[in-house]
Every structure is written in structure tokens, then in C-alpha cells.
Amino acid sequence: MSHDIRVKICGLRTGADVAAAASAGSSYVGFVFYPKSPRNVSFQEAAALAVDVPMGVAKVALVVNANDAFLDDLTAAVPLDMLQLHGSETPTRVAEVKARYGLPVMKAVGIADASDLAQIDAYAAVADQLLIDAKPPKNADLPGGNGLAFDWTLLAGRKYWTVPWMLAGGLTADNVAEAVRLTGATQVDVSSGVEGSVGVKDAGLISAFLAAAQA
Numbered sequence: 001m002s003h004d005i006r007v008k009i010c011g012l013r014t015g016a017d018v019a020a021a022a023s024a025g026s027s028y029v030g031f032v033f034y035p036k037s038p039r040n041v042s043f044q045e046a047a048a049l050a051v052d053v054p055m056g057v058a059k060v061a062l063v064v065n066a067n068d069a070f071l072d073d074l075t076a077a078v079p080l081d082m083l084q085l086h087g088s089e090t091p092t093r094v095a096e097v098k099a100r101y102g103l104p105v106m107k108a109v110g111i112a113d114a115s116d117l118a119q120i121d122a123y124a125a126v127a128d129q130l131l132i133d134a135k136p137p138k139n140a141d142l143p144g145g146n147g148l149a150f151d152w153t154l155l156a157g158r159k160y161w162t163v164p165w166m167l168a169g170g171l172t173a174d175n176v177a178e179a180v181r182l183t184g185a186t187q188v189d190v191s192s193g194v195e196g197s198v199g200v201k202d203a204g205l206i207s208a209f210l211a212a213a214q215a
């Protein structure tokens with residue numbers, strides 16, 4: 001039986017990446033605007049890639065603790081459908097970004113243990129979507145995109161959040177079906193799990209991930 005799981009492929013850097021994600025059936029594509037990331041793209045590169053994203057596939061900009069000047073320039077240069085805030089933005093900042101840019105905002109929340117779940121309600125009150133990701137290791141260069149999974153059973157039996165959410169963190173074609181089964185996620189996000197080497201997407205892995213997520 002096939003399930004209606006919506007997939008986001010994050011960290012696209014080339015036209016071939018966009019074509020692979022779109023033809024495999026992704027619902028979202030993500031562009032990373034964070035210089036420390038091996039997946040970082042410039043505004044100009046993202047604007048060129050956005051042209052080839054089919055209608056109906058949402059273009060998501062991933063930013064980390066971005067200020068208004070950065071977001072002003074980003075939103076002027078790149079046609080976007082959603083902003084993904086993947087730093088330590090507070091609920092107040094999430095609300096400010098949503099009001100200032102008029103774009104749906106997805107807030108990433110890092111989870112390592114049950115105590116990390118407490119913060120989610122405050123974000124659910126202001127964000128349009130949540131991204132439930134693994135908390136990065138201490139001193140990690142990146143706040144996400146580390147290929148690290150968290151204990152999915154932490155989400156089993158949770159009360160529902162009031163906004164849609166995506167599961168992320170260390171997902172691959174081999175584990176995504178189990179992750180969906182344990183968490184009840186209806187949306188999943190992947191970056192390093194569909195790469196042949198760090199920062200380099202692999203069309204075969206993208207297609208295998210979509211097939212496994214929706215199987």
C-alpha cells in the first residue's frame with residue numbers, strides 16, 4: 001500500500017538536484033543559506049535554481065539566526081514559498097519573521113531527550129509548521145544536516161501539535177519507513193541521507209528515499 005507522505009529534499013545545489021527531487025515526487029525542495037554548510041548556495045544560485053522548480057513543489061529557504069537585513073535581501077532575490085528557521089530563534093522572533101515577510105514559517109526544533117519536547121508548544125503557537133530534528137552534538141559546526149537521528153520513540157504517543165510538522169534527522173531510504181511507523185509523521189525531510197558524498201546529492205538515493213518513504 002502507498003501512503004501519502006510528503007517529502008522535503010533539502011540542500012539542493014544544482015539543476016540536476018532540482019530535477020531529481022521534482023521527478024521523484026518531492027513536495028518541498030530546500031535551499032540552504034548558511035555559509036558554514038557544504039550545501040550553502042548564494043542568492044543568485046538559488047534564484048536560478050528556483051526557475052526550474054515545478055509549480056506545486058514548495059521552495060523552502062533554510063536560514064540560521066538570520067537578521068532582517070539578510071532576510072530582506074534573500075526574499076527580494078529568490079522567489080520563495082516558505083522560510084525554515086533552523087537556529088536558536090525564539091518564538092517572538094518566529095512571529096516577527098512571519099509578520100514581516102508574509103511567508104509561511106517552519107521552525108526547526110532539536111530533540112535529544114524528552115525534556116526537549118517541552119519547547120514545542122510555544123513554537124506551535126506562532127509557526128506555520130514545525131520541523132522536529134535531532135539536536136546537534138555540542139560544538140557541531142552545523143545546527144542540522146549532520147545525518148544524526150534521535151530516539152523516534154520519544155514522539156510515540158505524543159499529543160498532537162496544532163500545526164503540521166515534519167520529521168528530520170539522519171533519515172535514509174533504509175530507515176525512513178520505520179521512522180514514519182514509530183512517529184506517525186506524515187512529512188519527512190532529508191539532506192545528508194540522499195548524498196553520495198558530503199554536500200553532493202545523488203539522484204538514485206533521492207528516488208530510493210521517496211519510494212521508501214511512500215511505500
Ligand SMILES: O=C(O)c1ccccc1N[C@@H]1O[C@H](COP(=O)(O)O)[C@@H](O)[C@H]1O
Nearest residue numbers: 010037144145147168169170190191192
Ligand atoms: O543541511 C544543512 O547543511 C543544514 C545546515 C544548517 C542547518 C540545517 C541543515 N539541514 C537540515 O537538517 C535536517 C537534517 O539533516 P540530515 O538529513 O540529518 O542531514 C534537515 O532538516 C535539513 O533541512
